[in-house]
Structure formats: structure tokens, C-alpha cells
Amino acid sequence: MNPEDQKELTEDHDDKQVAAEIMARRFIPAGITAVPWEGFNFVGREIRITEATDSYGAVVWSSALVLCYFLETNAKQYNMVDKNVIEIGAGTGLVSIVASLLGARVTATDLPELLGNLQYNLSRNTKMKCKHLPQVKELSWGVALDENFPRSSNNFDYLLAADVVYAHPFLEELLITFDHLCKETTIILWAMKFRLEKENKFVDRFKELFDLEEISNFPSLSIKLYKAMKKNRRSA
Numbered sequence: 001m002n003p004e005d006q007k008e009l010t011e012d013h014d015d016k017q018v019a020a021e022i023m024a025r026r027f028i029p030a031g032i033t034a035v036p037w038e039g040f041n042f043v044g045r046e047i048r049i050t051e052a053t054d055s056y057g058a059v060v061w062s063s064a065l066v067l068c069y070f071l072e073t074n075a076k077q078y079n080m081v082d083k084n085v086i087e088i089g090a091g092t093g094l095v096s097i098v099a100s101l102l103g104a105r106v107t108a109t110d111l112p113e114l115l116g117n118l119q120y121n122l123s124r125n126t127k128m129k130c131k132h133l134p135q136v137k138e139l140s141w142g143v144a145l146d147e148n149f150p151r152s153s154n155n156f157d158y159l160l161a162a163d164v165v166y167a168h169p170f171l172e173e174l175l176i177t178f179d180h181l182c183k184e185t186t187i188i189l190w191a192m193k194f195r196l197e198k199e200n201k202f203v204d205r206f207k208e209l210f211d212l213e214e215i216s217n218f219p220s221l222s223i224k225l226y227k228a229m230k231k232n233r234r235s236a
Contacts, residue, residue, distance in 0.1 A: 019220045022069045023062070040094060042068050043101040047125050049092045050117060058117055060092050063163040063191040066223050068098040070189070070216060071160075078189070080104035081131075083157040086181060088139060088174075089164040090114075093121040096134050099160060105132040107156075109139035142173025145180045154181055161190040165202050175202070179209055179230075188228040195222070 027039045038060060040047040052058035071078065081103035087096045088109055096108035100122070110118055119136045126134055139148070159181055164174060182188065188210065192199060206212060209231060216225035 015218055016220050019218045022065050022218075023221075025065055025069065026060075040065070040068070042072050042098045045101055045125070045129065047094065047097055049094055049121050049125075051092055052117055058092055058114055060094050061163045061193065062221055063193050063223050064091070064094050066216070066218065066221070066225055067095050067160065067162045067189065067191040070191075070225055071095075071098055071102060075102055078158070078187070080158070084155050085158045085160060086156045087160040088141070088177060088181070089161060090118055090136075091162075093118045093125075093134075095160050095162055097122060097125045099158075100126045100130045100132065100134045103131050104158070106134035107137055108134055109137050111140055112138050139177070141170050141177040145177065149181060151180065154183065156181060156183070156186050159186055159188045159190075161188065163191065163193055165192055165199050171202050171205075175205055175209065178206070182210075182230055184230050186229065188226070190226045190228060191223060192226070193221070193223045 025041050027041070029037065029039060035050055037048045037050050040049065040060075049060055051060060071080065080099055083104050084107075085096075085099050085104040086107045086109065087099070090096050090108035090110045091114065093108055096106045100106045108118055108122060115136055115138060122134045122136060137148070159178070161178075165171065178188065192203075194200070203212070206228070210228040211231055213227045214224055215227050218224075
């Protein structure tokens with residue numbers, strides 16, 4: 001076997017091994033419970049998430065697990081302690097919970113109809129367990145950004161996003177929202193599952209405004225993890 005084929009086999013094995021480890025962080029309760037929930041193990045904690053199957057935003061997608069795993073296993077390089085963090089499209093809140101358990105000051109955002117379940121999951125899994133209790137705030141992409149998130153008060157060290165491009169008609173508004181919430185020093189950590197050509201087109205548009213770096217790739221899950229910062233940023 002030539003070296004290139006050997007390398008490809010090794011990378012494929014490593015991908016599947018790590019992907020299996022990530023997906024193993026999810027578990028289903030052994031017995032029937034009054035309120036259906038799924039369990040996840042991150043940051044040495046058992047996290048219980050209540051989902052709702054009637055909405056894309058109220059289900060835990062694989063990209064969220066990839067991002068949570070990355071935050072946990074790269075906690076030294078991407079230190080969350082006392083950092084101001086915003087998650088867009090927070091959904092059930094798993095990523096925001098993990099960031100909170102890692103010590104961040106988190107603002108979890110999503111559409112108004114998802115905030116009740118989001119708040120429930122955040123409270124259930126962070127109360128008396130975190131240095132900073134996460135906050136929940138409504139965010140409809142591209143809507144009333146100056147009013148609800150004035151640029152003068154946006155001071156986010158990190159912006160987190162998992163699977164925010166899926167089956168969504170407001171991708172231009174999503175791009176505007178990314179741009180509005182980020183300072184020149186804000187680091188975006190963004191996990192995305194590639195399903196349709198729409199994802200590739202959005203990445204191309206995104207690269208017009210942001211420097212984009214692929215930091216993890218899981219072909220077996222069709223998920224990529226990116227780090228991004230605004231273009232033409234001044235040196236800190």
C-alpha cells in the first residue's frame with residue numbers, strides 16, 4: 001500500500017473513532033419518565049435535555065455534540081472562564097449549558113417560541129453548578145438588531161453556533177446577524193452538517209466577511225467545525 005492510501009485509511013479510522021466517542025456522550029434513560037428527556041455527559045456532568053419534536057430548533061443535532069466535545073477537550077486553548085459568550089440558534093441549550101459549565105458568561109438566543117424550553121433546560125442543568133448563570137434572550141436573525149443588541153454593548157469574546165444553516169430561508173439575515181454581533185476580536189466557533197448545496201453557498205458568502213479556518217472535520221458525520229474572525233481586524 002502506498003503512503004497516500006495508508007494516510008487516508010488512518011485518517012478515516014481516526015475520524016470514525018473520535019466520531020463514535022462524541023456520539024457516545026448521548027444516552028437514553030433506562031426507564032420511562034414523566035417528561036421525556038435525553039442525557040449527555042460533558043464536563044464531568046450528566047446533562048438532561050428536554051426536546052420537542054415539533055420544531056427543528058428543539059432537537060439536539062449531532063453538530064451540537066461535536067461543538068460541545070470540542071469546547072470540553074480544548075478548554076485550555078479556548079478558555080471559557082469569565083468570557084462573554086453568545087450562542088445563536090441555541091435550540092435546546094446543550095452548547096450553552098456546556099459553555100456555562102466551563103465558566104463562561106453565556107447569553108443563549110433563539111426564536112421566541114423556543115425560549116420556554118430553552119430556559120427550562122438551562123435552569124435545570126446549571127443552577128448551583130456554574131460560576132455564571134446563563135441568560136436567555138430572544139433573537140430573530142436580522143430583526144431589530146440595533147435595538148436588542150446595540151453594537152456599543154456587544155462585547156462577546158466568543159460566538160457559538162451549531163447547525164444554524166439547516167433548512168432555513170433567512171440565510172442573508174443570518175450573515176447580517178453574525179456580522180452585527182461580532183467585534184474584530186470575537187472568535188466564532190461554528191459546527192455545521194453539510195446536507196445540501198445551500199450550506200456550501202452560505203460558506204462562500206460567509207468568507208466574504210470573515211476569515212474562516214476549518215479546525216475539525218468528521219466525514220463520517222458530514223460535519224465540519226470552523227473558527228472564524230472578522231476580516232481586516234486590527235491587531236489586538
